[in-house]
Every structure is written in structure tokens, then in C-alpha cells.
Amino acid sequence: MARIAVAGFQHETNTFVDRKTELAAFIQPDAWPGLIEGAALGAAVKGMNLPVAGFLDAVDGAHEIVPLLWCAASPGGPVSDHAFEAVAGRLLRALAESLPVDALYLDLHGAMVTESFADAEGELLGRLRNLLGPEVPVFASLDYHANISPRMIAATAALVGYRTYPHVDMAETGARAWRLMQQHLGGQLWHTAFRTGLAMRSLVWQSTLSEPMRSIMREAGESRSVTVAAGFPLADVACAGASVLAYGDDEAALDATVASLAARLTQEEAAPEAVYAPDEAIDRAVRLAGDGGPVILADVQDNPGAGGSSDTVGLLRRMLVAELPGRAALGLICDAEAAAAAHGAGSGSAVELSLGAKSGQFGEKPVTGVFEIRAIGSGKFAATGPFYKGCSMDLGPMACLRCRGVDIVVSSRPQQAADQAMFRHVGIEPADYGILALKSSVHFRADFGPIAKAILIIVSPGASPMEPPVT
Ligand SMILES: [Zn+2]
Structure with a gap:
């Protein structure tokens, strides 16, 4: 029986966002649990579409697990030095107290940037390697949007990435990390082949539901040990880029696989898909929806899952003047003040x-006017879609506000509109609407794709632009 330490520390950093990500964001729960330490880890993540949950499930009690710590913060600006040092310090202390261990598994994102470290995972893995010495193998699962550095590769026995975007396989990736670790602990010879820093495409064109990523990921999926990371483009750091990695005992075969996938990643273009200004999209959506729907307006540039504030109102303003009585909804607008005012006034009232x-x-500027409070909610509810599968959401006080015939779902914490339960929590049945505007780049497709009559991509203000700002 091996003794395996387990930890997680996730953040996707949008370096173009000024506001730093502080420790409180890692401590508080949102879609995923808040910071968890020690023995509580397993029960807190059980059944969730999270890598650490999939890893623990796959090990299934066959080995001794030493749970250290797990936390994640919503994507946003660079992690403060204080937050990084606080979490890394606790993680290293917990590991030091647990030694000796036979292996370490980490649930990381791979695109964390701090005030001091452009390659924060490389820094963290370097510190862990120093503590563990050269022999103990470290395995980490990574997000599909990881910006993988050579330093991260050098510090680990293997890095294992998600294969889907929407990320419906996060738990499965943790299980895949376990199967590789098992192979490694069994004494299999180990080589690594990789290419990093490859050209990236915009988030919207990275979906694995469309070409070329659909068939590139199918090729990658032919081997358990191959990872293709599309990279996170909203990061102005040297290690930003797409990557291909492979691990195993046949060095020549690994090299050939990596070369083939790297060539496809850099050469194959996405099929052009139309992108709309709000007015144009609303007109088109009204025509396409007819008496049915919903036609989804994807407000891709204000995606809080990529560092957006989830409170820009460019698309909302246009919907309010478009005369869409009772047939349109938009979510989520993150506005704790407005949610509190709605809770103060109560359901059924109208407030300015x-x-x-x-x-x-x-x-x-904020949208001002009289809003009818259709419903209020605690923000605590169970997710039902495949992306947030198993999650207990805690988005702070929520409300459904109606203004000029548009139903607006308001939350107190930013969270990507990627689960129908976010709407149902405040009395909205998404399938009943003609037009549904969602602040999400791609993840919404997992739960809303099956009910969508059509999907239109909107360009409206937001901190997750389709083209990264020029620096
Ligand atoms: Zn991602």
C-alpha cells in the first residue's frame, strides 16, 4: 500500500484585470467548496466534477491517502503575494508534517500568475520538489487552459490535462492522473516528450465541440498519457501558449505523437463563425426564435470564468430597448447591492x-429604473448540468428582476452562467424563453446547448476579450 499525499490550489489568472485576487476569494465557497484542510477534503468534494474528486474515487481506498489542502478562486486578476504565500505555506507545512510519502497528487489549474511569479505553478512545484527531494513522484492534473512551462514539466513525473471544453471531464482527468501514477509506481520506465509555447486561439474557438479541436482532442485521446492544453490567452506572461505533452516508455513514439499534434494545433484553423453586435444579434434572435426558442446570445467577453466582472451592461441595455416583453432573460449580473435591495424589498414589490x-x-454606467422583483433566492442550490455536476452553489443572495419585459438574474458573487439551475433557483425555466443571454464563453454549451434553437456570439464590453489587449 502506497502513501499518497493529495492537494489542490487552482486559479486561472487574467493578467489584464487590475484587481488582485486576494486570500478571501480562495477561502469562500462559490460553485466549488471554499478552502478545505486535512481529513475533511474527501467528503467535501465527493461526487463533484472536480479532478481531486475523480482521483480519490479512482484510488478507492486501495492506498493510504494523506489529504493536505484544496482551494480554488474564481478567475480574475493576479493572485496577491499574500494569498499565494498563505496557501502555499499551509500546503508545504501540511506536507512536511506528513512525510514520508510515496507520491504527491496535485489538482492545479496551470495558468496562475501572482504579483511576483509569472509561472506560479512552476514556483509552487519547485518548492514542493525541494521539500520532497528528487525521488518522490509528483503528478498534477491541469485545466485545458493551462499555460504549461518547462519548469512545471521538470518538477513532475506527469501533468495530465482535461480533454474537453466545456470541461465535462474534470473528474475523469483526476482518475486518469491516478492510472498514470499507478503505472509509474509499478516501476514502468518513463520518458517525457513535449512542446510548449505554441500559438493560441481565442477561448471561443477553443471549444472541443467544434473543429479543429474536436478531432485534435480525439487524436490525443488515443493515448492515456497524452495531454493537449489549448492555453489561456488572457495572460501576458512568457509561458503563455498551447502545449502538447506525452509520457511513457517508447521515446520515439512519444516524440512522433507530440510532433503530429503540435503541427495540427498550430496549422489547423477554426471554421469561421459569425460574431454579432448586440442590436444585430437581438434582431436576428427574435426572427430565429419565432414562438419557440431559446436562441442563446453568448455574451462571451464578460465571462466571469475568464476574469470578467459579470456586471457589464452593454448587451442588457440593448435588450431593454428592443421590446421583448416577457420573452427574454439575461444572467448572471453580479451585483451584491442590487441583490440586497431586492431582498430588502421582497418578492412581488417594485424598487428603483x-x-x-x-x-x-x-x-x-449602471442601468437605472424601476425593477419588479419577480423572485429572490439564497444563492444556495444544487447544480444540475454536466459542467458543474455535483456542485453545491453558494452565490450569495440572488434575485430575478424584471425591467421592460426582460428578466434579469442577479447574483452576489460572480459565476459563469453555465448551469440551468442558476435560473431555476429564481423561478426561471430557461427553455420557456425566446431569447436567453448568458455571460459565458463556451462552458454554457454543455447544459444549454441541448435546449438552444440557435447560438449567437455577441461582442459587448468585458474583461475576457476575444482578442487579448496589445501590450
Ligand atoms: Zn478552463
């Missing part, structure tokens, strides 16, 4: 509010 744009970006 200023909604959204509180983050004060892009020269936007």
Missing part, C-alpha cells in the same frame, strides 16, 4: 435600482 456596471469598467 441602479443595476450592474458597479465594477466601473469600459466607461459604463
